Amino acid sequence: MNWSFRVSSAVQQESHEVTKLMKRQVVISPDHCTGCLRCALACSYFTTKEREFNLSKARIKVLPGWQQRDPEVSLDGECNHCGICVEYCEFGVLSRAETGTRAGPESSE
Ligand code: SF4
Numbered sequence: 001m002n003w004s005f006r007v008s009s010a011v012q013q014e015s016h017e018v019t020k021l022m023k024r025q026v027v028i029s030p031d032h033c034t035g036c037l038r039c040a041l042a043c044s045y046f047t048t049k050e051r052e053f054n055l056s057k058a059r060i061k062v063l064p065g066w067q068q069r070d071p072e073v074s075l076d077g078e079c080n081h082c083g084i085c086v087e088y089c090e091f092g093v094l095s096r097a098e099t100g101t102r103a104g105p106e107s108s109e
């Protein structure tokens, strides 16, 4: 498994631009989740100032199918929908979709 956690400049740029553009939200289709936890590890590493792999700090929570009948993937209230976890899911569980609402200071427009 390749654990070279490098976020593409495109995603970093997009994370910055999301405050100015249409807000995009992470959409979850958990049926094909393998429980690999790459999404959660990437989230904990890239979205915390400690820069550590720590599942307890991940804003995406995974309960894989081998722990219960159906896999569950959810985002907590701290998730900013930056999309980093989407880039690290290789199984098509995570995607992003525009919500049609504006984020940031322009949101009242
Ligand atoms: S979209 Fe949410 S869960 Fe995914 S990496 Fe960003 S903050 Fe973490």
Ligand code: SF4
Pocket: 032, 033, 034, 035, 036, 037, 038, 039, 040, 062, 073, 088, 089, 090, 091, 092, 093, 094
């Ligand atoms: S959502 Fe994707 S990256 Fe996260 S545990 Fe499931 S299969 Fe792995």
